[in-house]
Amino acid sequence: MGKDVTVAVGLGERAYDILIGPGLIARAGAEISSRLPGIRTAIITDENVAPFHLEALKAGFEAAGIASSVVILPAGEKTKSFAALQEVVDAILAARLERGDAVIALGGGVIGDLAGFAAGIVRRGMSLIQMPTSLLAQVDSSVGGKTGINSARGKNLIGVFHQPKLVLADTAVLDTLPAREFRAGYAEIAKYGLIDQPDFFAWLEKNWQEVFSGGAARIEAIAQSCRAKADVVARDEFETSDRALLNLGHTFGHALEAAVAYDGARLVHGEGVAIGMALAHRFSVRMNLASPDDAERVEAHLKAVGLPWRMADIPGKLPDADALLAFITQDKKVSRGALTFILTQGVGQSFVARDVPPSQVLAFLKENHPG
């Protein structure tokens, strides 16, 4: 086997490993058959990923004696839909897979969330193996068991928690990722620094070019992100308390994604998170929690790496502030009608703020709306 970095997600009987390293798609058959002997699989992937990686995965499966059927879906956020879910569920049932067989999610966050949801509900829960092919999926969405689809009323509003049995993150695939997609995934890496690791954020400010160009710094950033996420998930699997910290930037970001009707030409998830993180820092300044220097530092880093950082960076017209607030009030962190945000006292000092007054949010959205 290769020299992979292994990060353990300590969840008792649902514990699993994240393997991070080059060549894991070709080696997946061997890795899976040694851990889950006799398993059969349905590979769920998309039209962008399949031409690059499906053959290598299938060849490795064949060599390891793993039977597989394949579903190839259109790429993009609009695939996180009931229609696509139905297609995946039908294909799994048509292949007569059993509960102990596995759904393989080969793709980015969209495929991971959708295939994970299907695995969570077919036969009340099948095995799931995440094989993330985007940076965002490798550092975030493939880990932790959040699965689901979108609604026109809001992002990820329909789903279940369903942990994978294994995550195989093949870092070599990142070399062929479009630059915009790589940057979008980088937003989630920066997020871990901004949550509670100021040293990691400072390291990223210094080393982001190396992370973008590949090599040891990239693997280190991915591994550090997975460790940070595994830690939080092990403490609070079902987001009853501080797992919500992982949502930094997502309250604003998800509202913006819904506001553009999940149109990836205008805004992809990681870009929404980047803008959302900048807004969360600015909002914290407005609430007298953080200093303007902190917000400026975050904005400067997002700008340096080429990420959008304000609503004005989204092409086209946005719905007004009231409509954005309406999306925010559908957020899953809302409790008894009260809004929850992840706010900050400075870089790496985020906290969960409950009962944030909607009037303050609305005023802030109006001040920052590009019109």
Ligand SMILES: O=C(O)C(=O)C[C@@H](O)[C@H](O)[C@H](O)COP(=O)(O)O
């Ligand atoms: O894993 C989590 O918990 C997160 O919040 C990580 C997020 O980066 C991720 O995008 C997640 O899917 C968003 O969750 P949601 O509950 O806000 O839909």
